[in-house]
């Protein structure tokens with residue numbers, strides 16, 4: 001399946017910022033004639049960059065492994081109440097979070113500004129403690 005994003009101009013999209021190196025909220029600024037998103041602007045740093053849809057093909061095997069890891073971790077920490085994700089918050093390793101877009105995830109690494117979170121859809125790096 002082709003991974004084409006048809007989000008309209010001026011709407012928000014979550015994608016990796018090429019400058020911040022994080023999954024962040026962006027606004028769509030340009031599309032090609034078919035309506036596919038080509039350019040986005042990061043709300044956090046203000047940089048405009050090309051929209052890079054995530055490459056899903058080669059990652060299928062990796063994904064299966066990460067789903068297993070996700071399921072195991074969630075099972076071990078199933079008694080924890082999920083905390084809503086917000087980039088001003090601080091999280092500790094193995095905190096269960098609830099993300100508006102990605103759903104439930106578990107923190108696998110934590111430092112001052114970033115957390116690695118494992119979601120059912122895979123590992124993502126999110127901003128925190130801002």
Ligand SMILES: [Zn+2]
Nearest residue numbers: 017020042045
């Ligand atoms: Zn940015």
